[in-house]
Amino acid sequence: MEIFAQSVTSGVLTGVLYAMIGIGLTVVFGVMRIINLAHGEMVMLGMFGAFWGQALWHLDPFVSLLLWAPLMFVAGTLLYRLLLRKILPGGELNTLLYTAGLSLLVANLALFLWSGDYRTISLSYGASPLRVLGVSVSVPLALAFGLALALTAGLWLFLARTDLGRAIRATSQNGEAALLMGIDVEKVAVITFGMGTALAGAAGVLLAPSLYLYPTVGELLIVKCFVVVVLGGLGSVPGAIAGGVLLGVVESLGAVYVSSAYKDGIGFVLFLLVLLYRPAGLFGVGK
Amino acid sequence: MTRQLAPWLAGALLLAAVPALVESPFAIHVCILVLMWTALGAAWNLLGGFAGQVSFGHASLFGVGAYTTIILYLRAGVAPWWGMPAGGLAAALVSLPVGLLCFRLRGPYFSLATLAVSELVKLVALNWESVTNGPVGYLITALPPLRLFGHAVDWESKTPFYVVAAALALAALAATALLRRARLGAYLVAIREDEEAAEAVGIDTVRAKVLTLALSAFVAGTAGGFYAFYFRYVDPDAVLGLSLSMEMVFIAVVGGLGTVGGPLVGAVFLTTVGEAVRERFPSGHLVFYGLFMMLVIRFLPEGIWGRARRLATGLQERALRHGAA
Numbered sequence: 134m135e136i137f138a139q140s141v142t143s144g145v146l147t148g149v150l151y152a153m154i155g156i157g158l159t160v161v162f163g164v165m166r167i168i169n170l171a172h173g174e175m176v177m178l179g180m181f182g183a184f185w186g187q188a189l190w191h192l193d194p195f196v197s198l199l200l201w202a203p204l205m206f207v208a209g210t211l212l213y214r215l216l217l218r219k220i221l222p223g224g225e226l227n228t229l230l231y232t233a234g235l236s237l238l239v240a241n242l243a244l245f246l247w248s249g250d251y252r253t254i255s256l257s258y259g260a261s262p263l264r265v266l267g268v269s270v271s272v273p274l275a276l277a278f279g280l281a282l283a284l285t286a287g288l289w290l291f292l293a294r295t296d297l298g299r300a301i302r303a304t305s306q307n308g309e310a311a312l313l314m315g316i317d318v319e320k321v322a323v324i325t326f327g328m329g330t331a332l333a334g335a336a337g338v339l340l341a342p343s344l345y346l347y348p349t350v351g352e353l354l355i356v357k358c359f360v361v362v363v364l365g366g367l368g369s370v371p372g373a374i375a376g377g378v379l380l381g382v383v384e385s386l387g388a389v390y391v392s393s394a395y396k397d398g399i400g401f402v403l404f405l406l407v408l409l410y411r412p413a414g415l416f417g418v419g420k
Numbered sequence: 421m422t423r424q425l426a427p428w429l430a431g432a433l434l435l436a437a438v439p440a441l442v443e444s445p446f447a448i449h450v451c452i453l454v455l456m457w458t459a460l461g462a463a464w465n466l467l468g469g470f471a472g473q474v475s476f477g478h479a480s481l482f483g484v485g486a487y488t489t490i491i492l493y494l495r496a497g498v499a500p501w502w503g504m505p506a507g508g509l510a511a512a513l514v515s516l517p518v519g520l521l522c523f524r525l526r527g528p529y530f531s532l533a534t535l536a537v538s539e540l541v542k543l544v545a546l547n548w549e550s551v552t553n554g555p556v557g558y559l560i561t562a563l564p565p566l567r568l569f570g571h572a573v574d575w576e577s578k579t580p581f582y583v584v585a586a587a588l589a590l591a592a593l594a595a596t597a598l599l600r601r602a603r604l605g606a607y608l609v610a611i612r613e614d615e616e617a618a619e620a621v622g623i624d625t626v627r628a629k630v631l632t633l634a635l636s637a638f639v640a641g642t643a644g645g646f647y648a649f650y651f652r653y654v655d656p657d658a659v660l661g662l663s664l665s666m667e668m669v670f671i672a673v674v675g676g677l678g679t680v681g682g683p684l685v686g687a688v689f690l691t692t693v694g695e696a697v698r699e700r701f702p703s704g705h706l707v708f709y710g711l712f713m714m715l716v717i718r719f720l721p722e723g724i725w726g727r728a729r730r731l732a733t734g735l736q737e738r739a740l741r742h743g744a745a
Contacts, residue, residue, distance in 0.1 A: 168528050220717060225528055226474055227717055230673060233476075234713030237666055241706040352662050356539050359532050394547040401536040401543075408525055408533050 148381020173351030179337020209330025461683030472612030485644025511641025557655025676723025
């Protein structure tokens with residue numbers, strides 16, 4: 134029972150971070166119909182941002198979030214304005230291939246600049262785990278969980294309550310109708326892409342103290358991210374949250390009760406099953 | 421008829437002349453790589469270019485071929501030149517259930533499913549130690565002796581491998597040309613342009629796609645077998661990485677989707693420039709591939725060969741019009 138509680142807890146903690154990456158991918162897909170294969174590289178850049186922030190300027194990774202999240206937002210808007218916008222009229226497959234190229238470019242440029250070494254971030258408060266109700270939790274992961282939860286809640290409020298948030302949701306539901314209602318769809322697209330990139334980068338910063346860092350980590354993350362958004366239904370934010378937590382829990386239970394070697398495979402099998410039998414997502418809200 | 425065969429004969433003659441003209445082993449090595457990638461690009465192009473089904477998982481088929489060839493040789497003593505077609509068959513067999521599963525999905529969903537299948541295959545290769553030797557993989561220390569036309573084949577020279585690679589690439593391109601003229605080829609183009617319409621006129625779309633995938637898998641698996649034979653080394657990262665799948669996609673797209681000559685043009689261009697960059701710094705070729713992919717999608721979405729062909733037909737038509745006037 135204790136093992137069960139332990140693995141559910143760690144599953145939920147990582148799951149919320151998966152969800153955060155997934156939300157970024159899913160809002161971008163919802164508004165622009167871009168499946169961004171370079172999304173994992175954005176997470177990787179966030180992770181390395183946290184690493185270099187600590188290595189060069191002795192910046193605590195969680196503090197450096199204040200620096201990297203806005204920077205990633207700006208990078209995302211530039212990426213969209215300068216590069217992606219011109220590709221969109223070519224159709225979904227062209228953007229898929231284009232972002233595949235971008236992903237390969239960014240990952241290998243990082244490999245060239247920073248070498249393929251596995252790195253870790255060690256924190257003074259990361260050594261001894263916290264014990265809550267008989268379950269032990271690593272402090273950096275708990276901090277990351279808290280911040281991810283706060284960011285996700287903030288995003289939720291933004292989408293639900295503000296005019297811009299409503300405009301994003303409207304564009305996601307029906308781009309043409311939104312345009313006819315006087316929404317500046319182009320502006321919405323730029324902001325959404327910036328937001329998606331910032332979310333991915335922020336998730337990377339938060340994950341950095343709990344994972345190994347290496348330039349091609351995006352490859353693993355992007356596949357997990359697809360699992361998350363497909364579980365929840367492509368284009369749905371609540372779906373991505375549920376999908377992220379579900380994947381986190383299933384993976385950590387699977388590692389304990391099935392096989393730790395095949396932990397990553399459990400997610401893929403789930404992914405294929407959902408794609409085949411519930412292509413709109415487990416909750417039927419996607420499109 | 422002669423007009424159609426002429427470029428093939430010229431190509432075969434040119435390929436045959438290369439070992440006599442080129443002396444440096446490195447140059448021959450690059451030629452071998454170009455030919456292997458031509459076959460792989462052509463394999464991907466059968467499905468991605470003609471049927472419009474973008475697979476991100478072709479590395480798994482390549483890997484199944486490579487593992488089959490090397491395991492057959494090291495465990496059962498089957499010579500790699502027999503192991504290569506066996507690898508192709510194994511990949512084609514694996515592709516059948518994968519195709520039946522993934523082809524229920526359309527467009528980007530199909531692409532994502534192939535990505536997941538490919539990651540699963542890699543995971544199995546990493547963990548099924550009794551068969552695949554896990555992350556360590558397999559190494560061939562010595563190739564079996566072979567006598568052809570009274571001479572022992574020298575496995576230390578690159579020429580025999582060049583001949584095999586050239587045959588493989590020619591066969592893959594010929595298969596593409598034949599497919600394009602066959603009924604199946606027309607079915608595939610119909611599926612690519614409008615799958616519902618293709619079904620409405622009575623094409624069994626799933627059957628057509630599964631058959632094409634099996635053919636594509638056979639070529640990719642045989643090329644995987646060749647990889648094991650030539651490099652004598654197979655491990656999960658070397659033959660099952662996502663970047664391998666991406667390279668196949670890029671070669672077909674850069675050359676020109678759905679054309680016969682496209683994969684050859686794409687492979688010549690990407691592999692030679694890629695190898696030149698790799699000389700300067702490792703993994704540099706992948707930076708170049710990614711950058712070039714973005715440029716091609718942005719400025720030349722029909723690919724190098726596709727654009728060249730269109731320009732050529734444009735010129736011909738203009739000449740005809742001037743002739744008539």
